[in-house]
Amino acid sequence: xxxxxxxxxGSGATALASAAGLAAFTAWNRKRAxxxxxxxxxxxxxxxxxxxxxxxxxxxxxxxxxxLGGQLRNFTYALSELLAPHHRLIVxxxxxxxxxxxxxxxxxxxxxxxxxxxxxxxxxxLHRPLVVGHSLGGAIALAMALxxxxxxxxxxxxxxxxxxxxxxxxxxxxxxxKSPLVRTLLAWTLAAPAGRLGADAANAQVFGPExxxxxxxxxxxxxxxxxxxxxxxxCGDVEAARAEMxxxxxxxxxxxxxxxxxxxxxxxxxxPFQRSRAPSSS
Numbered sequence: 001x002x003x004x005x006x007x008x009x010g011s012g013a014t015a016l017a018s019a020a021g022l023a024a025f026t027a028w029n030r031k032r033a034x035x036x037x038x039x040x041x042x043x044x045x046x047x048x049x050x051x052x053x054x055x056x057x058x059x060x061x062x063x064x065x066x067x068l069g070g071q072l073r074n075f076t077y078a079l080s081e082l083l084a085p086h087h088r089l090i091v092x093x094x095x096x097x098x099x100x101x102x103x104x105x106x107x108x109x110x111x112x113x114x115x116x117x118x119x120x121x122x123x124x125x126l127h128r129p130l131v132v133g134h135s136l137g138g139a140i141a142l143a144m145a146l147x148x149x150x151x152x153x154x155x156x157x158x159x160x161x162x163x164x165x166x167x168x169x170x171x172x173x174x175x176x177x178k179s180p181l182v183r184t185l186l187a188w189t190l191a192a193p194a195g196r197l198g199a200d201a202a203n204a205q206v207f208g209p210e211x212x213x214x215x216x217x218x219x220x221x222x223x224x225x226x227x228x229x230x231x232x233x234x235c236g237d238v239e240a241a242r243a244e245m246x247x248x249x250x251x252x253x254x255x256x257x258x259x260x261x262x263x264x265x266x267x268x269x270x271x272p273f274q275r276s277r278a279p280s281s282s
Contacts, residue, residue, distance in 0.1 A: 022189040026228055029192045033223040039099045040072065041091075046119040048106030052099035053092040053120065057084030061126045064091045065117065067135025068172065068241075069234045071098030073221030074134070077213070090124060092117060094137065096233030098224055109240040110136075110248075114143035118151055128153035136161050136237060139245065146248070164246040168238065171205040175231075175238045183235045187228035195226045 041054035054072055062083060064075045072091040080089050093100035095113050102108060117140070121129060130153055133141030138160020145152045168176045174194070177183045195202075203212035217223045224230055 019189055022193065026188050026192045029196075030227045033227055036218050036223045037071075037073065037221050040076070043099075044120055044123055046116045046123070048112065049095040049100060049102050049116050051092055051095065051116065051120050053090055054080075055088070055090055055124065056080065057087050057089045059087040061088045061090065061129035063117065063121060063126065063129045063131045064089065065131065065133045065137035065140050066094060066097070067137045068237055069097070069175075069225050069230065070094075070134075070137075071221040071224050073098075073219060075132075077216065077220040088126075090121070090126065090129070092120065094140070096236065097230060098221065101229070108236055110140050110237075110244045111143045111147065114140045114147060118144050118148045121151060130154045130156060132156045132158065133160055134158040136241060138162065139241065139248070143244075143248065161241060161245065165242045168242075169205075171202050172238060175235045177235045178239060180232075183232045184228075187231040191228065191231045192226045195231075 039052055041052055044051050044053065052072070054076065057080075064072075064080070066072060066074045071093050075091045080091060083089055095102055095116050096108070106112075128151065131141045131144060133139070133155065135158070138157040139162065141155050141157060142160070142162065145155055174191070177186065200212075207213075213220065225234075
């Protein structure tokens, strides 16, 4: 019995030491990410969250909403410099992503995020901007147009999520966690080291057939993806997408803006609700 107890205690001590080491690595990785990718813009408080956004350029307004696990540098990497000479750009970190944070236990989900971004638009005095949504951001842009049709001048959807989710893509499987406790435990132990080890394979799936840009970790903001709060938020986004997409009233299109353009990746075609369609580059 004494030998058995000694073995159990030794195993427990080893597990605790391993968990402490993983948490220390996660804390180091978080600090490193924030040094590599500091905040770029300004902050504004809206109901339920504090949003980080970049306000640049002059002209007719465009609001850009990034996708799952992203942040605003996904757009500033290459797109915003082309648009800023002709448009006022509001590039926003979605609530829970980048440097935007929810307040306490405030409501979360795709429609709620859309409402928060719509409130930011009001605070900034934007008149019927074009809203650009990429991937999951496309679903949020559609939710904004449905809930606030008078505030949206048009939509440009880039490989948007528009359909109920039946199967989580393999590259996002690790985010398919329903338990908040499990999300937090993994966020502070395994998520960062596993994410770094699997980065090459994940980036090949996300960016393929194009190569992963060598400077995307910094200029594209990818370093922030493996912070624990970003992992927890992305898990919540996956759960919200599964729960909300089936009930979004996209099919009628009666409340959507007249101007909708949709660019789709050849592996992510999504055609309902389009009023106009830009030619695919693939």
